Amino acid sequence: MLIVGEMDLTLTKSKGKGEFHCPTCEASRVYDHRRVKRFLTVYFIPVIPISTVSEHIRCRTCKRTFPMEVASLGPEVQQRLKKVHFANDVRRVMVLTMLADDHAEPAEIDVLRRVYGEIAGIELSDEDIARDIALARRAPVDAAVYCRAIASRRAEDERNGIVRGAFLIASACGEISAERLEQLKQLPKAFGMSEDRFRGIIAEASG
Numbered sequence: 001m002l003i004v005g006e007m008d009l010t011l012t013k014s015k016g017k018g019e020f021h022c023p024t025c026e027a028s029r030v031y032d033h034r035r036v037k038r039f040l041t042v043y044f045i046p047v048i049p050i051s052t053v054s055e056h057i058r059c060r061t062c063k064r065t066f067p068m069e070v071a072s073l074g075p076e077v078q079q080r081l082k083k084v085h086f087a088n089d090v091r092r093v094m095v096l097t098m099l100a101d102d103h104a105e106p107a108e109i110d111v112l113r114r115v116y117g118e119i120a121g122i123e124l125s126d127e128d129i130a131r132d133i134a135l136a137r138r139a140p141v142d143a144a145v146y147c148r149a150i151a152s153r154r155a156e157d158e159r160n161g162i163v164r165g166a167f168l169i170a171s172a173c174g175e176i177s178a179e180r181l182e183q184l185k186q187l188p189k190a191f192g193m194s195e196d197r198f199r200g201i202i203a204e205a206s207g
Helices: 068-072 075-101 106-120 126-138 143-153 156-170 178-191 195-206
Strands: 004-022 027-042 045-059
Touching (some): 004 045, 045 068, 075 106, 143 156
Antiparallel strands (some): 027 045
C-alpha cells in the first residue's frame, strides 16, 4: 500500500544571508534567509516540493525569526532604530536608578524626558513614563543587574552614556540618596568599567 502525504520543511537558502539590524539583539547581525516549503511525501519521505508556505529571516545570534521586510530596512531607518534602542536602555537604567529609593520627583522626570529626547529625538509622554515606573516597580532587577544583562551589546561610549544618565537622574534633586548611591557604585563592575573612567563620567556630568 502506497502511503502519500504532505510535510512542511524549513530550508535555508545557500546564498540567502546578509546583515540587518536585529530588533531583539538591538545590534547589527547576520541573518539567514529561510523558506518553509511544502513537500509531497511518499512513505513519510519528502519527495516533491509543492509550494512555498512562507519566507522569513533568522538572526544567527539570537535565533529569532522576523518577516522578510525587516531585512530591507535602509541604513537611515536602521540607524534610527539603533538610536531608539539605545535610548530605551538608557531610559530603563535611569528609571531603575530613580526608583532605588522608591521616589520619583517631577525634577527627576524632567531629566528623564530630556536625556531620552536628546538621544532618540522623541519626547516621552506622561503615559510612557507612568508605564515605565509601574513596570520598574514590579521588575525583579535593579539598575546594576540590568546593566550586566546589556553590557555585551553596548559599545564603550554607549555604556558611558548610560552611566551619565543614571547619575543625572540620581542627582536631579541635589543630594543623592544612599540607595541610589549604592546603585551607582555598582555600575562600573556591571559594565566592566574602570573606577577612573566612572569618576571621569561623573565629573563631566556634574560640570
